[in-house]
Amino acid sequence: QSVLTQPPSVSGAPGQRVTISCTGSSSNIGAGYDVHWYQQLPGTAPKLLIYGNSNRPSGVPDRFSGSKSGTSASLAITGLQAEDEADYYCQSYDSSLSGPRVFGTGTKVTVL
Amino acid sequence: QVQLVESGGGLVKPGGSLRLSCAASGFTFSDYYMSWIRQAPGKGLEWVSYISSSGSTIYYADSVKGRFTISRDNAKNSLYLQMNSLRAEDTAVYYCARTGGSGYSYAVDYWGQGTLVTVSS
Numbered sequence: 605q606s607v608l609t610q611p612p613s614v615s616g617a618p619g620q621r622v623t624i625s626c627t628g629s630s631s632n633i634g635a636g637y638d639v640h641w642y643q644q645l646p647g648t649a650p651k652l653l654i655y656g657n658s659n660r661p662s663g664v665p666d667r668f669s670g671s672k673s674g675t676s677a678s679l680a681i682t683g684l685q686a687e688d689e690a691d692y693y694c695q696s697y698d699s700s701l702s703g704p705r706v707f708g709t710g711t712k713v714t715v716l
Numbered sequence: 717q718v719q720l721v722e723s724g725g726g727l728v729k730p731g732g733s734l735r736l737s738c739a740a741s742g743f744t745f746s747d748y749y750m751s752w753i754r755q756a757p758g759k760g761l762e763w764v765s766y767i768s769s770s771g772s773t774i775y776y777a778d779s780v781k782g783r784f785t786i787s788r789d790n791a792k793n794s795l796y797l798q799m800n801s802l803r804a805e806d807t808a809v810y811y812c813a814r815t816g817g818s819g820y821s822y823a824v825d826y827w828g829q830g831t832l833v834t835v836s837s
Contacts, residue, residue, distance in 0.1 A: 606760070640823035642761075649811055649827040650761065656821030693761055695823070702778055705751070710760040 607632060607698050608708035615714040616684045624711045626677040626694030632706065634675035637697040641670055641679045644691040653692070654679060681713070689715045718742040718826045720812045725831030732802050732835070738795040738812030738828060746770075746790035749815035751824065752797045754808035754833075762808075765797065766815065780806075802835045809833075 609627045616622040626639060633639055641654035652661050654670035657677065667688075669680045677696075681688055694708035724736040736752070751766035765776045765786040774786055785798040795812055809830040816825035 638821045638823075640821065642824070644761075649830055650824075651827070652816075652820070652823055652825050655816070655823035655825075659821070661820070661825070691760075695761075702775065702781070704775065705763045705766065707753075707761040707763060 606709045607701070607706055608694055608696060610692075610694060610708040610711045612709070613712045613714065615716055616681075617716045618684055618686065620684050621680060621682045622684055622713060623681075624679045624692055624694075624713070626679070626696075626708045628675050628677075628696060628698075630675060631700040632675075632696045632698040633672065633677055635699060637699075639670065639672050639677035640695045641668075642693045642695065644693065646690070650693065684713075684715055686715050689713055718814065720814065720826055720828035722810065722812045722828045722831040725810065725833045727834045727836065728802055729837050730803060730835055733798070733800045734802065734833060736797040736799065736810055736812075736831060736833070740793045740795065740812075740814070743814070745788075745793040748817070749822070750788060750795045751813045751815060752786060752795075753811045753813050753824070753827075754806075755811070755830075756805070756808040759808075764810070767795070799833070802833075804835050807833060807835050 642650040643653045644650040657672040658670045719741045721739045752764040767786045783801045787796045811830045812828040813824045814826040
């Protein structure tokens with residue numbers, strides 16, 4: 605049972621905007637710890653998508669953006685494309701855990 | 717370019733042991749924290765363990781504490797995970813992962829391709 609909760613699935617038509625929430629608490633996101641996002645295409649290893657709440661690594665399209673507020677974070681995908689169909693995970697640090705790095709529950713994005 | 721190549725996965729009986737290895741190349745291995753992260757079939761990601769660059773700081777998930785041991789050999793650019801007393805619920809793909817430095821806010825910036833561990837009688 606993860607301490608970071610994401611919706612199991614979101615969907616959108618090509619070209620639309622979708623958002624994925626990552627809800628935490630005062631011991632993780634609310635404590636000011638950074639949130640990172642990963643994309644996992646089917647059958648592949650995860651890939652870093654957003655780091656430090658809102659920064660994109662080199663090569664990640666600017667259609668992907670991240671934000672953080674209070675005890676939650678969000679990933680937005682604008683201009684949704686077929687190749688964006690994947691699982692997305694948030695990740696942060698939780699001071700209440702003995703193994704303090706934690707992933708969100710994951711969200712499946714489906715392009716209709 | 718950065719490469720992380722896992723090996724050592726396979727089929728093992730409940731209660732058995734397995735040792736995973738990760739060969740790193742393309743970067744100064746001794747400068748980075750490293751982790752093992754797993755994913756059970758059809759499930760999400762779970763952080764198993766991580767180790768500091770020198771090996772002096774180690775953390776484990778509660779689910780593996782006392783059964784798994786992470787280690788590294790900076791001279792051989794290698795990361796290891798010794799898994800003992802394996803259970804069916806340890807069945808997963810195990811990824812070797814590099815934690816980026818402060819420039820990446822300590823996110824995982826590189827992942828291996830993963831090695832499958834199956835615990836079954």
